[in-house]
Amino acid sequence: MTEKVAVLGTGKIGEALLSGMIRGGWSPSDLLVTARRPERAEELRSRHGVEAVSNAEAAKSADTLILTVKPQDMGALLDELAPHIPADRLVISGAAGIPTSFFEARLAAGTPVVRVMTNTPALVDEAMSVISAGSHATEEHLAHTEAIFGGVGKTLRVPESQQDAATALSGSGPAYFYFLVEAMTDAGILLGLPRDKAHDLIVQAAIGAAVMLRDSDQHPVKLREAVTSPAGTTINAIRELESHGVRAALIAALEAARDRSRELASGNG
Template sequence: MATTAIFGAGVMGETLLSGLLRAGRDAADIVITERNPQRAGALAERYGVRVLGNVEAAQAADTLVLVVKPQDMAGLVEEIRDHIVPGNTVVSLAAGITTERLESLLPEGSSVVRVMPNTPARVDQGMSAIAPGRHCTEEHLDEAEQMLSSCGKVIRLEEKHLDAVTAISGSGPAYIFYVVEAMIEAGVVLGLPRATSTELVVQTLYGAATMLRETATHPTVLREEVSSPGGTTVAALRQLDDHKVRAAFITAMEAAAARSRELASGQG
């Protein structure tokens, strides 16, 4: 069985590790690297995987998954590049680092896949977009897709779309949490206990999301079904429209995409 090495066992690295194991991968076929000795020991004990140094992990791996911070990527690649051989797949989850940039740091012809994941992968409900580099084969792209599928949905896109993906699904959970915070606060203002308001909002969010996915009905239709003429919902929606909330969301996501482009071009 091919060996997968996860370089950087932070939140997303651990998320991917646990997802692979839940999907049936043998712990013996996965190695991780982690600079913090205490965390490394805890992960080894929790998941039964080997913890190696970067060079040893690169030598052992068929697939190298780079989950370090963008500012640490160049140092990591410099350390392991001489141990990457033809046939290896390099999968990068680092925000703002293009496949072209990574290919320039790796041996000529290296197969690179760039991934934009999101945090709901922690509960197997992630949304990841993957984009191939110049030398990436269909086989390597399939491999990356299967790996990311262990903790959610995966779509394939051209790399030029990843700034938009970053703005929509990459940063998207934060927008949802922001709205949930506001709705909970509104419940408290209206006299509900905070715990009650939280339960109402979270279940409403979960139910609405489930309706969207399982009914495949357009959100406009679902919204209109709730909006009785002259009723409470249209009164609330009128206020949202008056405060240009829809436009604010679009502007916010445009700003996120622009920032993603800045980071990818080295302006950040």
Template sequence: MPKHTVAMLGTGKMAEAVLAGLLRSGWSADQLVVTARRPARGAELAERYGVTVVGNTEAAERADILVIGVKPQDAAALLGEIGPKVSANKLVVSLCAGLTTGFFADRLPGDAPVIRVMTNTPALIGEAMTAISAGPHATGEQLAVAEEMFKPLGATVRVPEYQQDAVTALSGSGPAYFYLMVEAMIDAGVLLGLPRQVAHELVVQTAVGSAVMLRDSGEHPVKLREAVTSPAGTTAAALRELENHGVRAALLSALEAARDRAAQIAGEMRQ
């Protein structure tokens, strides 16, 4: 990674996950500046990560990569504040769900290059899934810079921007779906008579093992599921109940709702 200075403008959960991931992967705290709306939050980040906390305009002036990590509804005000400090030689990286690169281009001067990124909270442990899309003024070299920046946080993939709302629904929000499933399975274990800690250990390790096996085996999930499912066995009985209760259909509806909400956010910001 070339020598860059990164400003994290806004440090919510996702932005903090990226910040922590960068530091864990070898970035120096001297390469990072952060902003925070509340002084107490800024002090917390400075103590936890050793980074410098500055105001928005100073951060935009000092850094050559500006990571926009505020809530989507706060992005327009932030861009209005930092706009005079953003030139064509600075790269703007947006973590704002639902906001297009055009939203940023309309509010920044000249041909400011913008990269749209959707990552997820496993960035905290180096296991993120990050999708990257270039705006109209971003060069291939700048796209590669953004890709190299997020690669140490996990896996990366380039997608056309029109697919980003689907990415948001599938992997951006995806960890929450898995946590809900794990939570439900632990509760079921307790219902079946297991101590909660034992149920927790059984379910979490089963989830970890299954995920690693799915990733590393190269097998289709259907084939792996069938390998666990004996005819007329316990797994078959359980899967029948999941299908009877519409779990597959519920997941499809949930992801459609997340995708539609991402698009709705963009529409609300245009009003």
């Protein structure tokens, strides 16, 4: 018998994962989705050829349930699901902030729960999915979660105590890079470049830098030194970044994201 996986609350992250699973070889007939609005269910059916069912039906028939609603909606979803999920089913949460203990307190005793923080590059199979076991999740459950999320990028196991930090760095991480690209494109406009050319230059610089960070085996400081010529252009820019406190701003920004993840732990937002 083949395994069935259900994605419950299939929004941006749920659909990114679903599409990656299908690209990775999962048959749409082994996947179920749930949505709050009928038009969203129809959209998912027609785009991916998957069956859209109620939350209760998904809970009864799927072997693995992946919950991808907003943290603030998780309590209500669990209230709806709890009476229908047999205790041997694997429950994977994709929500920011919510600890595995939140799920364990609301589901049948012994239910294995795994917490995952992925990110939107799942859409291009370049996600990082950070994985932690709840108290009843075994090596087998973790390996199974890695197999699912490994289809949309890399995976990394961390103790659950590091999940809020991982959310700040990795879950939210792509947004910081988009923000920087947006700001640097504005700088290009100031310097007199047309917006489309400024965009292309910055995006290619970002891609080139990202590939070197991944593939060159060199520390970022070394990579930056190689760009920074004595009495050249780059050092002038770096001096401005330092004098405007960009490093401190980034540290404070990620600390704020970590704190928000902690606040979401109660599920009340």
